[in-house]
Amino acid sequence: MKKIEVLGSGCANCVRLAANAKEAAAMAGVEVEIVKVTDYGEIMAYGIMSTPGLVVDGKVVSYGRVPSASDIVPWISE
Amino acid sequence: MTTLRLSLGRRVQPPLKLTVAVSVVAWLVAWFVEAPLSDWLTFSFFGLERGSHFGEAIGFFLLDVPKVLLLLVGIITVVTLIRGFFPPEKVRAALAGRGLMTGTVAAASFGIVTPFCSCSAVPLFIGFVEAGIPLGVTFAFLISSPMVNEVALVLLWGLFGPAIALVYMAAGLTVAIVGGLVIGKLRMERYVEAYVWALQGKGGATIEIHLTWEDRIHDAWAYTKDLVRRILPYLMIGIGIGALIHGYAPTDLVAAIGGRSNPFAVPIVVLIAIPLYSNAAGTIPIVQALLGKGLPMGTTLAFMMAITAISLPEFIILRRVIKWPLIAVFATVVTIGVLFVGYLFNFLIV
Numbered sequence: 001m002k003k004i005e006v007l008g009s010g011c012a013n014c015v016r017l018a019a020n021a022k023e024a025a026a027m028a029g030v031e032v033e034i035v036k037v038t039d040y041g042e043i044m045a046y047g048i049m050s051t052p053g054l055v056v057d058g059k060v061v062s063y064g065r066v067p068s069a070s071d072i073v074p075w076i077s078e
Numbered sequence: 079m080t081t082l083r084l085s086l087g088r089r090v091q092p093p094l095k096l097t098v099a100v101s102v103v104a105w106l107v108a109w110f111v112e113a114p115l116s117d118w119l120t121f122s123f124f125g126l127e128r129g130s131h132f133g134e135a136i137g138f139f140l141l142d143v144p145k146v147l148l149l150l151v152g153i154i155t156v157v158t159l160i161r162g163f164f165p166p167e168k169v170r171a172a173l174a175g176r177g178l179m180t181g182t183v184a185a186a187s188f189g190i191v192t193p194f195c196s197c198s199a200v201p202l203f204i205g206f207v208e209a210g211i212p213l214g215v216t217f218a219f220l221i222s223s224p225m226v227n228e229v230a231l232v233l234l235w236g237l238f239g240p241a242i243a244l245v246y247m248a249a250g251l252t253v254a255i256v257g258g259l260v261i262g263k264l265r266m267e268r269y270v271e272a273y274v275w276a277l278q279g280k281g282g283a284t285i286e287i288h289l290t291w292e293d294r295i296h297d298a299w300a301y302t303k304d305l306v307r308r309i310l311p312y313l314m315i316g317i318g319i320g321a322l323i324h325g326y327a328p329t330d331l332v333a334a335i336g337g338r339s340n341p342f343a344v345p346i347v348v349l350i351a352i353p354l355y356s357n358a359a360g361t362i363p364i365v366q367a368l369l370g371k372g373l374p375m376g377t378t379l380a381f382m383m384a385i386t387a388i389s390l391p392e393f394i395i396l397r398r399v400i401k402w403p404l405i406a407v408f409a410t411v412v413t414i415g416v417l418f419v420g421y422l423f424n425f426l427i428v
Contacts, residue, residue, distance in 0.1 A: 009200070040204050041277055047285060049166040049205035050198065060285045064165050065297050 002032045002076050007043045007053035007063070010036070014052040017066050021054065024072035032076060094292055105152050112148065116140040135325025142237075142317045142363055149236040150229070150306050150313075150359070157228045158298040161191045162289070166202055169219075174209045178262060181215040186254035189222025190247065199392055203399045207270065208277045214262020221412055222254030225387035229309070233362040234382070238369070246379060249423070253383070253415030260411055269404035309359040316360030323367035332371040344380050344420035348413065351384035361385055375427045380420025387412050 004021050008014030018034055025032040037043060037055075046053060050064030054072070061075045120126050120140055126133035169188045173181055199220065206216040226247055235243035289297075323332075336343045354361055362382070369378050393405050400408075 040201055041273070043201060044204055044208055044277055047167070049170065049201045051201060060287075062287065063167075063285075066300075 002030055003057055004032050004034045004076065005037050005055035006034065007037045007046060007048065007055060008051035009038055009040070011051065013066050017052045017054060020067065020069045021072055021076075023069035024076060027069060028073045028077045030076050094295065098295065105148065108144070109148055109152075112144050113141060116144065131325045133325075135321040138324040138367070139317055139321040142320065142366075143314065145236065146233065146313060146317065146359075146363065147306070149232050150309075151302060153232040153235075154228055154305060155298050155302045157191075157232070158301045159294055161228075162294050162297065164188065164191045166192060166198075166205065170205055170209050170211065173206070173211050173215060173219075176215070178212060178214065178259075181212065182218045182255055182258040182262070185211075185215045185219040186222040186251050186258065189219050189254060190226045190251075192219075192223055199395055200398050203396065204274055204277060207274050207399075210278065212262055213267055213270070214258045214260075216258075217261045217408060218254045218258025220408075221257045221387060221415075222251060224389065224392065225254065225383055225412075226250040227386055229305075229359050230362070230382060230386055233359065237362060237366045242375075242379075245423075246382065249379060249419045250383065250387075253387075253412065253419060257411040257415055261407060264407060266404045266407060269401040271399050271401065274399050312360030313363070317363040320363035320367035323364065324370060327367075327371055329371045332368055332373055336368065336373045336377055338374050338424060343374070343377050344417055344424070347377055347381040348384040348388070348416055348420070351381050352388050352390065354385045374424045376420045376423030376425070379423050380416050383416045383419060384413075387416060 002025075004025075006014055006018045006021065008017070014036070018036065021032070021034055025034075043051065043053065046055060046060050048060060048063040052066065053063035054061050054067065054075075056075050062071075117137070120133060120137040121128055124136070126136055128134075169185075169192055173185055173188070176184060203216060203220070206219070207213070231243050231247060234246050334340070336347065340346075351361075365373075365378055365381060369375070388409065393409055396405055396408070
């Protein structure tokens with residue numbers, strides 16, 4: 001079970017990113033838990049300022065853009 | 079520092095290079111064909127009379143809509159591609175530990191290339207403060223980033239020419255630098271919310287992520303499509319109003335209200351601009367028509383700047399990190415800067 005965190009204050013892009021992550025999990029057949037992190041302090045702790053950010057098992061894999069579901073698949077399948 | 083390779087698997091058909099080449103050629107052809115085509119449509123195909131109110135209005139509309147669309151799509155894609163190389167995380171790293179003067183000038187300059195929307199003002203502010211960047215330097219960035227934005231620059235360049243676009247940029251940078259220095263001098267650190275200071279030094283190391291050209295072009299195109307779709311309605315309305323002014327408004331009227339003889343013209347247009355925030359795309363065609371009808375350059379510039387830089391939503395959002403007195407100082411400094419630019423250019427360009 002992978003833990004996916006979506007970092008962002010709840011803007012449209014964050015919602016899209018969370019949807020893409022969900023789709024990617026279905027594509028890869030990986031069981032995931034998607035958590036939205038909206039607290040700025042917690043977001044900053046990952047060293048990013050441009051949201052949305054994507055974190056897989058505590059590791060930042062993307063920020064400042066909305067990767068597509070097929071982009072996300074390899075990050076969660078590793 | 080961890081390095082990640084981001085591009086995996088996705089290969090777009092047909093090949094990227096071909097798609098880019100075809101798009102560039104199509105854009106150039108459209109750009110050169112656009113003006114004669116709209117002229118022919120208006121005055122030959124529709125048979126409207128040159129110089130008539132209706133003919134001039136329709137001509138303005140048919141000329142401006144495709145022109146502005148082409149400009150937006152072409153140049154925003156390129157600008158987005160370029161600024162993909164300057165994410166705020168990199169800007170922050172470049173600004174941390176600089177001297178006050180260098181830092182302020184650099185922050186204002188970075189504001190030109192960095193993306194900004196009021197939704198990112200808060201994380202940006204916290205991120206800068208957290209890295210120990212002085213308040214004045216942070217504000218220089220917060221002023222310049224929305225004011226010297228790509229939509230305004232592109233439209234000014236395309237509709238008014240490079241000279242005015244560059245003048246706008248220089249004036250915007252000056253307001254940002256002076257504003258940043260003033261705010262820095264006022265020592266307003268105590269008006270920053272305490273929790274922001276508590277975060278100082280707690281941020282994680284920034285992870286560098288490598289994107290391929292394919293990723294970058296893909297992102298830039300997605301961003302451009304999204305942006306153009308969002309501003310298109312405002313743009314059409316703006317060009318429509320611009321067309322009406324171009325065809326029907328008497329020159330005397332514009333000159334009487336907004337002209338040099340009215341000393342309050344600059345503050346009046348600034349007031350009008352405040353609720354127009356984020357509608358730069360829709361306003362510029364109106365401004366273009368007004369300028370053609372004799373609105374002085376300084377007044378025009380002040381209007382443009384007030385639209386992009388004085389944004390109530392941004393001020394309200396910033397309340398999450400700073401207290402009202404500092405927001406008031408921020409708003410005042412920007413407003414004075416805009417007014418100053420307006421009067422200065424009215425005085426300089428006769």
